[in-house]
Amino acid sequence: MADDWNIHGKTVVVTGATSGIGRETALALAGMGATVVLAVRNQEAGQETAAMIRQNSLSMTSDDWISSLAVGPKLELAQPSSIRSFATQYQKQNRPLHVLVNNAGANYLSEGLSEDGVPLLTQVNYLGPYMLTRLLEGSLVASAPSRVINVSSVTHRYGLIENPANFLSRMRIIGALQATKLGNVLFTYELQRRLGHLGVQACAVDPGAVSTNIYKDSSLFTRQPLKWLIQNLYAPPSDGAAAVVHAASAPWQRQPKKPENLACLQFFARGVFAWPAITAFKGQQQGVIGNLRMQGWALRALSLSALDWPLRRLTQGRGLSQTRAVPSAPASYDQHLAAALWDLSADKGKLPRDISVGGRQI
Template sequence: MGDPPAKTAIVTGANAGIGREVAQGLVARGWRVILACRDTRAAGRAAEDIAREAPGGAVEVGPALDLADNGSVRNFVKGIGDRPVHLLVNNAAVNFVPKWHTEDGVAGMVQVNYLGPYLLTRLLAPSLRACAPSRVVHVSSVMHRLTHMPRPAAFLSTWSPSCYANTKLANILFANEFHRREGPLGVHSCAVDPGGVRTRIYAGSIYARPPLSWAVDLLFAPPSDGAQAVLHAATCDWPPTIGRDSLEHGPGTRSERRELLQILRKGQSPVGQSGSRRGSASNGFSFYARGLFASPLVTRWGGGGEGWQGAAWGAVYALVLALHAAMDYPIRRMSGGRWGGGTRAVPAAPQAGDARLALELWNSSAEIVGLPRHS
C-alpha cells in the first residue's frame, strides 16, 4: 500500500511575511498547500521558493483571492470546487492603508481583515466538514486586547483609529462562534497571536521610519519565527490525547483541559447527545500565544475599556505590552530558543468571549455578504 494522500491546506496571504513561512512549514510537514493570494505572480514566485526549499513538497498556486472583493472570494471558492480542504489558515490582513469603503459601506480594512475571511470560511465550510476532523486557524494579534469593540454595525462601517485592533478582535469573535457551530461536526476553529514580527505590514507607518524602524528591525522576530505559533495552532492535537503533555499544551485553559481529561479518562465522550461539549470545556475554543505574549501580565489583564478610565488603563497596559513585545524575541534568540519558544493556549481578551456580540456580528456579516444565518 502507498502513503495516504497528503492533507490539503489553504493559506491566505501566503506570498509574503508570516503566511509564506506558514506555507513553507506545512509543506515541510507533508501537507499539500494551496497559496491563496491576490497577486498570483507573486504567489508563483513564493511557490517556486518553497518547492526549492522542500524538494518533492506539494505546493501550488490557487485561483486569485482578493479579500477586498466578495466576488473574488466567491470565484476563489468556485475554483477550489470539490477539492478536499483539511485546513484553512486565515492569515492575510492589512494595517496602515489609506481609507476606503466597499459598495456595501464596509470600511476597507474591515473588509480585508474580517469580512472577506468570514465569507471565505463560510463558503469553504462544506469542504471542511467533508474532511473532518479539520481546522480553521485565524491569525489575530495581541492588539485585540487593546480595544473595546463597538456594536457590529458601527464596527463594520467605521474607519476608526482602533480599526485594525477591532478587526483582530472580530477574528476571534468569529473563530469562537464558528467553533461553537462547527466544532460538534468536527471542524475545530482557533485563533493565534504570532507575536511582533518584522514584515511589510508596518510599511507606510511610523514603524517603518527611523528611529522606530531600527527598533522593529532589532527587536521583532523574523517571519520564520512568527510562523511557529501559527504552525502550532494549525497542527497541535485536537481533541487532546490523554496524557501529561496534553494537560500542559492542549487547547483551552488549563482547568478546561483538566476537566476534559477527566471526562475522557472515565471513558465518556466529551460530546453530549445534543452535540454540545460537556462541562466548562463545552466550547473547547483555543487562543494561542507564544513567549512573552503568553505571559500572565499580558493575558490576564485587558487594555480595552470605555470612558476615561478605560483610556487611562489602556495606556498603562499598552506600556506593559510594548515592554513585553520588545523583550520577547531577544530573550528567545539569546537563550537559543530555550526560553519563550513554546506556544500555549491562553485566555483571549474578555470581550472575545462575548457570545451575544459574536452572534450579532455573525448575523450582521451574513446579511451583508448575502448568506443565510445558518448553513
C-alpha cells in the same frame, strides 16, 4: 488526552502566502508533508513563492511531495466577488480542505469602501476571512476532522466593537485595526460553537511581534525609533509563523462537547505573549482609572514585545518557544456580541446566517 491529528497528507489553504508569516507557514507545512494551496491576490508572486518552497525543499523531500504544492485561484479579500470566485473554483477542483489558515491581513489602508460598502480594513481583516470560511464550510465539514486557523494579534486585547452594524459600515481611524482583530477572535469562537460538533475545530493565534511588510505603509512605524525597533528587535517571519504552524499541525487537547464550555475556545500564543503580564489585561474600561490602566498595559506590552525575540535568541528558545493555549480578551467571550456579529456579517456578505452543508441548513 490529545486529538489524533497529523498534518501529513492533509490539504491546507494558506491566504496571504507570498510574504511574511503566510509564506513561512506554507513552507513549514509543505515540509511536513501537507498539500499546500497558496491563496494569493498576485498570481505571479504566488508562482515565485511556490518555486522558492520547492527549491528550499529539494534536498529533503521527494518528487511526490513537490507535486503537492499549488497556487490556487486568485484571491483578493478586498473584493467580495473575488472571494466568491475563489471558493467556487476551489470547490470545482474537488479538493478536500482539512486546514484553512486565514493569514492575509492589512494594517494601513485608505478610507475607502468595498463594493458592498464595508470599510476596506474591516473587509480585508475581518469580513473577507469570514466570507471565505463560510463559502468553504461545506468543504471543511466534508473533510472533517478539519481546522480553521484565524491569525489575530495581541492588539485584539484592547479592541472594541460596541456596535456590530457600525463596525461593518463605518470607518474608524482610531482603533480600527484592534477592532478587526477582536472581530477575528469573536468569529473564531462563534465558528467553533456552530461547527465544532461537525468536526471542524477553530482557533485564533497571536503570532507575536514580527517584522513584516504590514508596517510599510505606516506613518508612525516607518519613523525612528520605532522603525529601528521593528527591524532589529522583532522576530523574523520564520519565527513569527511558529505559533500558526503549531495551531495547524499539532494535536490539540481533546475538546469538551459542550460549545459553551470555555475549554472549547482556543487562542494560541507563545513567548512573552503567553505571559500573564499580557493575557491578564481586561480590555478597555471607562474613566480615568481605566484609561491609566490601558496606558500602563500598552507600555508594558510594547516593552515586552521588544524583548520577546531577543530573549528567545539569547536563551536559544528555552522557555520561550512553546506555543500554548492562553486566555484571549474578555470581550472575545461575549456570546451575544459574537452571534450578532455573525448574523450581520452573513447579511453583509449575502450569505445564509445558518450553516449550510450539502444544500441543507443546519
